[in-house]
Amino acid sequence: MSDHVLTVSGLTATAAGKEVLTGVNLEVRSGEVHVIMGPNGSGKSTLAHALMGRPGTVVTGGSIKLDGVELVGLPAHERAKAGLFLALQQPIEVPGVSVRDALVAAGVAPEDVSTTLVNEAEAVGLRTALLDRPMNVDLSGGEAKRNEIVQLATLRPAFAVLDEIDSGLDVDALGSVSRRIESATKEWGLGVLAITHFQRLLDELHADTIHVLVNGAIVQSGGPELAKELEATGYATFAK
């Protein structure tokens, strides 16, 4: 079991020139499942992209450290090599490039990639024929999300940021995706930071910690009971 730590401190960032993150602090360790909830426009996706290093999402202050190594300033592929993975809310269509090709280019051993991909696709109920098709092209929302998890499980990162992985998934798919993520937390100690709007994912993933993100900062953190409270009262009580 690995023992890594992802530490975000005082993170401020702009997206498209607008200040979105106003000071985010959190720490995720190997094997832990953290969930970020928050109203629309609170900065959840910006946080995901700031962590991964999307061009256009500009970190203006603070730090993101993985095992003490500063990620701010590193391009996305180096953050990935350092052990970070982002499952996108809307996976990008890449015509002419299959998942298989992409993962081999990412460094997965060509002799292992087929077996691993097929196993992982079966684990989340993704048709294996899609593995040789262009990434996300003409995939349903649910297939694209399962495809993200197949990539995650094949690359075996230390930490995964899941941006609304539950949207577009039906109940059964949400179950199999959640079980795969949960088993990864034990299998290789995957640390998870999941962004969601829904209680259901928290339950399925058996989240350890809930963070409430409002106006670009985490205003409260707590156990699963915090989500129940949110469900009852909404975000109004947290708004500044």
Next chain:
Amino acid sequence: MPLLTSDTAAQLGGPEWLVARREAGAATFEKIGMPNARDEVWRYSPIGDLDLDRFSLAQENITLGETSLEAFSNFSGTVVHVAATGIEIPTASPNGITLVKGSEYGEASELFGSVANDADAMVALNSAHVRDPLIVDVAKGSLNDEPVVIVHHASSGSMFPRTIIRLADGAVASVIEIFVGGDADTLSIPVTEIEAGDGANLRYGSLQLLNRVGWHLSTISARVGRDANVMQFTTGLGAAYDRCRSDVELAGQGASSVLRSTYFGSGDQIHDLRTQQDHVAPKTISDLLCKGAVTGSSRSVYTGMIKVRNGAIRSNAMQTNHNLVLSETAHADTVPNLDISENDVRCSHASTVGPLDEDQRYYLESRGISPVNTERLLVRGFFRDLLEKTPLPLGTAIAQEEIEARLSQESLV
């Protein structure tokens, strides 16, 4: 032998009709002269730099019968080799297909120039200097799955190969022309004429894989009969200046044409593609998709014309051109044109010029793929997307092999 002297036509030999066609081509060319970049179909081209006097007819005897293309290693079909000095045709032809030199074929004089017209300066130049046309004559109703492959071997000097493909009614065939070799002193001006009879079905590929020097100015003219279909795939990878003019005339009701085209430029290369989809008859369909990429200081030109003539009602024409510009010093021009003389028709055209998609790049890089490999994957994917949708397996396999080779050699940005 210098070009366009009064005795060239006779010196090249062959039957009388051929000598006469050469003389006629030379006379037409003398009259119309070299085109220049003020002509719309030569706009953006370096045609003004072409000095015909610099080239004499290629004389070099090159060894035919061999290619270094890997995709051929398992190919057992018919391969014809063509060089400036001769044509090598295998003794056994596929069922229903006559492969023959024009000088030895009675119908050649009728076929010659029946689709391509000397009014075009390059066609006239070809007519004036052609040594011996190659005829691919496919008999009525004959069905052939395996392609006839024609390999053109370029050498120093000028060469003017003419290929004439005729499919009789209901015939099905597949023909691939491949251009290889060439050097800085190569001037290659090929003309291919295609006639698809009623209900015929042709898959045709033209793969220009020359070395990245010299001039290559090709013309492909096709006429498509009633309910016939011609599917063409062209790729331009070699030569310093690579031009392909591809005209399709949809002459019979219900005729259809598909054109898939690619080019990839690097260094100082210029790729120049001119297409015309000419709807003459009712209910005709043409579908064109062309994808190109330029890097280094290379540039590309695409101009396309969709013509829908009076009477070509209920026709449907599509024209799409996408260009990837991979460096700041590379450049792509794209000019789609419509000339529609009927109301009850559907036409669409679209073109794009731009760099690699930022979101795609970010997505792949977020998987841990380096920027350089991400670019290669995306450019390869850009072409593969087209190749995978093109039903000419051997042709696309060869094109893919060559594009992969180019991608591994080039620093893309």
